[in-house]
Amino acid sequence: KQEVxxxxxxxxxxxxxxxxxxxxxxDSAIYNLQWFRQDPGKGLTSLLLIQSSxxxxxxxxxxxxxxxxxxxxxxxxxxxxPGDSATxxxxxxxxxxxxxxxxxxxxxxxxxx
Amino acid sequence: NAGVTQTPKFRVLKTxxxxxxxxxxxxxxxxxxxxxxxxxMGLRLIHYSVGEGTTAKGEVPDGYNVSRLKKQNFLxxxxxxxxxxxxxxxxxxxxxxxxxxxxxxxxxRLTVL
Numbered sequence: 001k002q003e004v005x006x007x008x009x010x011x012x013x014x015x016x017x018x019x020x021x022x023x024x025x026x027d028s029a030i031y032n033l034q035w036f037r038q039d040p041g042k043g044l045t046s047l048l049l050i051q052s053s054x055x056x057x058x059x060x061x062x063x064x065x066x067x068x069x070x071x072x073x074x075x076x077x078x079x080x081x082p083g084d085s086a087t088x089x090x091x092x093x094x095x096x097x098x099x100x101x102x103x104x105x106x107x108x109x110x111x112x113x
Numbered sequence: 114n115a116g117v118t119q120t121p122k123f124r125v126l127k128t129x130x131x132x133x134x135x136x137x138x139x140x141x142x143x144x145x146x147x148x149x150x151x152x153x154m155g156l157r158l159i160h161y162s163v164g165e166g167t168t169a170k171g172e173v174p175d176g177y178n179v180s181r182l183k184k185q186n187f188l189x190x191x192x193x194x195x196x197x198x199x200x201x202x203x204x205x206x207x208x209x210x211x212x213x214x215x216x217x218x219x220x221x222r223l224t225v226l
Contacts (some may be wrong), residue, residue, distance in 0.1 A: 004155075032213055034213075034214070034215075036217075041202060041220075041222075042219060042220070043117075043217040043218055043219040043220050044203065044205075044217040045214075045217075046214050046216075049214055050212050051213070089155070089156070091156075093213075098160055098163070098210060099144055099161075099163075099210050099215075100146075100161065100171065101156075101158070101205055101215060103155040103156040104155055104156075105153060105154070105155040106155065
């Protein structure tokens, strides 16, 4: 059974700092990996999606990497801002699950002004 | 496009009451999903549908029923609510299996007393 773990569970940083969020998964047979952002009381917004054949994806100040063989992904946020404060969720789409996603528990990020 | 919408946004039930949560999408997506989100548990798949008239069980289906009579709507029913069903419920949709990105609704916060 695929399991997804995110470390740390919570992170507090000063504004302007570069930071890395980690995601690990137990079964490397994945179709893709997706990073989401969730604001308090809101739904999920997709940030980046990495196909299993890709190594990384970039969008603005965000960069996500994927090492499928070792079961790891990182989300790098450059020059963090208070508006980046949210919970970040990692989800994998296993090869054998059809379209279903398996989620990690998330990392709650606070960026202090 | 409104994307994925959920009705209601909040609801309080007493143990044993029934209710139906409605998810609607206007993107002509084939696949639809119901997740629940609980502290420390991440998002877990309840039921999903791969097309109009089809439904399938996810990871935590017990105590829930679903129907997909119209392509744009996916209903989640609780026949006899229990306190363990207190959670935030999210609906998501996907164009079809060849696509990657699931789009999420804003969520329904349900409390069962």
